[in-house]
Amino acid sequence: MATVEDRVKAVTGRTLNIDPGEIQAEHSFTFDLGAESVQSVELVAMFEEEFGIEMDEDAALSVETVGSACEFIARVCAEQGVAVDLE
Amino acid sequence: MSDQTARNESHPLDSIFYPKSVAVLGVTPTPETVPNDIFRNILTSGYTGVLYPVAPFKRSIYAVKAYRYVLDIPDEVDQAVIVYPSNVCHKAVEQCGQKGVKSIIMISAGFREVGPEGAKRETGVKEICDACGMKLIGPNCLGVINTDPISMLNASFARKMPARGRIAFLSQSGALCTAVLDYALGKGIGFSKFVSFGNKAGVTEIDLMRYLHKDPQTDVILVYLEELRDGRGLVEAAREITRGPGAKPILLIKSGRTVQGADAAASHTGSLAGEDVISDAVLKEAGIIRVDTIDKLFNSAIMMTYQPPPRGRRLAIVTNAGGPGVMATDAAVNMGLEIPRFDDETTGRLKSALPAAANIKNPVDVIGDARADRYSAALQAVLDDDNVDQALVILTPQSMTDIEAIAECVVAGHKKTDKPLACSFMGGRDVQVGINILQAARIPHYILPEWACSALIDSNTFNEWKNSPAPEFKPLDVDAAAARAVMDSAPGGYMREDQCLDVLRAYGFPVPRYKLCTSADDAAAFADELRCPVVLRVVSPDIIHKFDVKGVALDLDGSDAVRGAWNDMMTHIAEVMPQARIIGAIVRGMIPPGREIILGAKRDSVFGPTVMFGLGGLFVEVFKDVTFALAPVTAQRAASMVRGVKAYEILTGARGTASADVGGIEECLRRLGQLVSDHPRIGELDINPLLVGSADTGNLVADVRIRLAP
Structure with a gap:
């Protein structure tokens, strides 16, 4: 099973049309990866679909970096009883 | 002076209006978004410099090669227009500092205007700009427009580039800018410079006004302000701009005239509006023409520009x-x-x-x-x-x-x-x-x-x-050291009455002869010395409202009456307020009745020390018939303050009354202005009332309160 970080990078790459290999944990979605506001909303929806979870949209949109998104998603998965590979 | 000559004399704010190259940070390829509109406006407005889009993982924006970071741009960048979300703006600003960018126009919202967290972000951004010597417009603004053909910069998300003209418009509200641009378009009015300065974290309206004073493209300066932070700075700048060679008119809308309007302005900009009545007086004193509506703003502006x-x-x-x-x-x-x-x-x-x-x-x-x-x-x-x-x-x-x-x-x-x-x-x-x-x-x-x-x-x-010649403040002969010594001995809060009178006496106010007495015998002896009916007023740091504790005895004729009143007063206070520390009581002669006026001073948070004048009683309390001025007060200003109240005729002998000592009142105003200017510890001062006599008898301070800062 792919890790949360791998899956976040894959979804981000697909949504923003970027090679996932170029995405790093410390990258900001907007400043480093060029996500537009509409793409940020799209990313939240794609993460929900990828992980089978529901996220509070305001809280999710306030997440700045890829690494923070991984932590946020892992926490929501744990709260909602969804098993994920954290390694 | 030709335009070109003027441009060769470089000014620190030239990088805002005349950048040789501009990078837009956070551009997106999606039309009808703020970042995209700004980039397109610069691209299509005829900008004479070089334009760079900074858009991570985009190859180009409108066929212009894009860069991931401003640091990746191979050439020098004079100006950065930042449209990232507020939580990452500091990263962009840091990179701009490393790149050697000279000015930043921060369009992004989400700073001071949204609360403490935003204010912290704003402070962080400003600190980086200051450390790197970058001029900052915004954040939370529409942008900057310069119609000078040398630049032709439209670094804004306004819908259209305005026509060229000789009016400059500065606005704290970005939304108003778009309305004004459309209004002006319909009236055929052009602009020289057009600036939305938003939260004014870096460059303020004062900096911009000073720049426009020297701008050969500008004849008239229009300003829309929601929040005045440095009132005294604005006044000083306006006085320089509106007088002498190269003087230019300043027409200003300062919103928040009503309490409700001030609340709206405060919630809009994240800070409180100044007290409007003081603003009104002080702006006029600075040569600023204050108007209430956009129509009037432009009505007067076109008259001054075209005629x-x-x-x-x-x-x-x-x-x-x-x-x-x-x-x-x-x-x-x-x-x-x-x-x-x-x-x-x-x-x-x-x-x-x-x-x-x-x-x-x-x-x-x-x-x-x-x-x-x-x-x-x-x-x-x-x-x-x-x-x-x-x-x-x-x-x-x-x-x-x-x-x-x-x-x-x-x-x-x-x-x-x-x-x-x-x-x-x-x-x-x-x-x-x-x-x-x-x-x-x-x-x-x-x-x-x-x-x-x-x-x-x-x-x-x-x-x-x-x-008109600029009025000159000529200090009056006062004993500032004596006043300071009294204040140094007083704690913060309201000063004792004897101390207040000592301060006023040091500054040459007409105070009655008085003595702080510490016993009934002392008081009786001084009353004998005065040879007239006297008043006895208790002095205690714990008693503010003397009448409430029977701490005032009036019209005492002779030493026996004084002794009796002293004993009654002290006995009563000991009963009703046993914890009060009694210093003694002031003995002074009864002041004959007369017309009452009030002189006040206040250290305003926006304008600094200010002075107020009004006729006492109903005129102040009901009609609010008062005038204000910045301290110190010139002789001309003192005269206009006294003549500025609606009830002035009462002082000049209306309905058969004797003419008042107006010259003496004016001198008191000048002394008051000098006093509050010399001593920053004075927070508030009220001479209420000053009893006004004729030119022969003069005026007399009947009561005074001074509140000191700690």
């Missing part, structure tokens, strides 16, 4: 309609213009050119059936008259009124004179053809004659102000 300065206040009116002519006359006189008599030659010319039924006196009524020939003759005659300084042409559309030809004759008349001219072609659709001709010739047109009068009076006011 020469008037030589005086005398206005000639030429009209084809009696009613509007009379209304215009009333408005003109009420606003301070004069309606002069014409000289004999003018009267003769009007008589021969107009029909017998016409009114050849001012306002000249050429009558309803007038065509262009009558207007032309009348206008020319009044403009040639040495008793006339400016003219207003009023037209109402009758069936035989040849509007186009009349407008043309006004234009022709305007070309032959160096006197300012205004027009009011009243109506709508029918008169539009004439209005178009007037506007093309830069003759200010107003739908209502009253608006024309208002613009003319503003132009007169500015012209008189700019040519």
Whole structure:
């Protein structure tokens, strides 16, 4: 099973049309990866679909970096009883 | 001085208006988004420099090669326009600092205006800018426009590039900017510079006003302010800009006049508006013309931009309609213009050119059936008259009124004179053809004659102000060291009455002879020395309201009465307020009744030390009939403060009363201004009342309170 970080990078790459290999944990979605506001909303929806979870949209949109998104998603998965590979 | 010469003299804010290269950080390829619109505006407005989009993982924006970071741009970047979300702006600003960017226009919102977290972000961004020497406009703004062909920069998300003109507009509200741009477009008004400065974290309205003072492209400076932070700085800048060689008018809308408006402004900008009544007085004192509406702002601005300065206040009116002519006359006189008599030659010319039924006196009524020939003759005659300084042409559309030809004759008349001219072609659709001709010739047109009068009076006011000598503050002879010694010995809060009187005495105020007595015998002896009925006033750091504890005894005649009153007073206070520390009591002579005035001083959070004057009692409490001024107060300002209250006539002997010692009141105001300027610890000071006598008897301080900062 792919890790949360791998899956976040894959979804981000697909949504923003970027090679996932170029995405790093410390990258900001907007400043480093060029996500537009509409793409940020799209990313939240794609993460929900990828992980089978529901996220509070305001809280999710306030997440700045890829690494923070991984932590946020892992926490929501744990709260909602969804098993994920954290390694 | 040519424009090019002026541009060669570099100014620190040139990088905002004349950048050689601009990078837009956070551009997106999606049309009709703020970042995209800004990039497209710069690209399509004719900008003369080099433009770079910074858009991570985008190859290009509108066929212009894009860069992931500003640091990746191979050339120098003078200006960065930042449109990232607020939580990452600091990263962009850091990179701009490393890149050597000179100015930043931060469009992004989400800073001071959203609360403490945003304010922290804003402070962080400003600190980086300061450390790197970058000029910062914004955040939370619309952007900057410069119509100078040398630059042609539209770094904003306004819908259109405005026409070139000689009016500069500065606004704290970005949304108002877009409305004003559209308004101006409809009126054919152009701009030299157009700046939305938002939260003014870095560059402020004061910096911009100073820049525009030296800008050869700008004749008139318009400002919309929601929040004044440095009132004294604004006043100092305005005084320099509006007087002397190269003086330029400043017209300002300061919103938040009402309590409700101030609340709205505060929630909008994230800070409280200043006290409006003080703002009003102080802005006027700085030569700023304060207006309330956008219409009035531009009505006066076009008059000052398009027309020469008037030589005086005398206005000639030429009209084809009696009613509007009379209304215009009333408005003109009420606003301070004069309606002069014409000289004999003018009267003769009007008589021969107009029909017998016409009114050849001012306002000249050429009558309803007038065509262009009558207007032309009348206008020319009044403009040639040495008793006339400016003219207003009023037209109402009758069936035989040849509007186009009349407008043309006004234009022709305007070309032959160096006197300012205004027009009011009243109506709508029918008169539009004439209005178009007037506007093309830069003759200010107003739908209502009253608006024309208002613009003319503003132009007169500015012209008189700019040519008047700056009043000079001449310090009066005071003992500042003695006053300071008294204050140094006092803790924060309200000073004791004896200390207040000591301070006033050191500054030369007319205080009655008094003594702080510590025993009944002491008080009785001093009363004997005064040889008149006396008043006894308890002195205690714990008693603010003396009357509440029977701490005041009046009209005590003789030492026995004083002793008795002393004992009664101290016994009563010991019963009702046993914890009060009693220093003693002040003994002074009874002050004869007289007209009461109030002199006040307050350290305002926006303007610093200010001074207030008003007549006492109802005039202050009900009618709020008071005037304010910045401290220190010049002799001229003191005189205008006293004469500025509506009830001034009460001091000059109205209804048979003796004339008051007005000169003495003015001197007290000057002394008060000097006192609060010299001693920053004074937070508030009230002389209430100052009892006003005649010029022979003089004035006397009856009561005073001073509150000191800790």
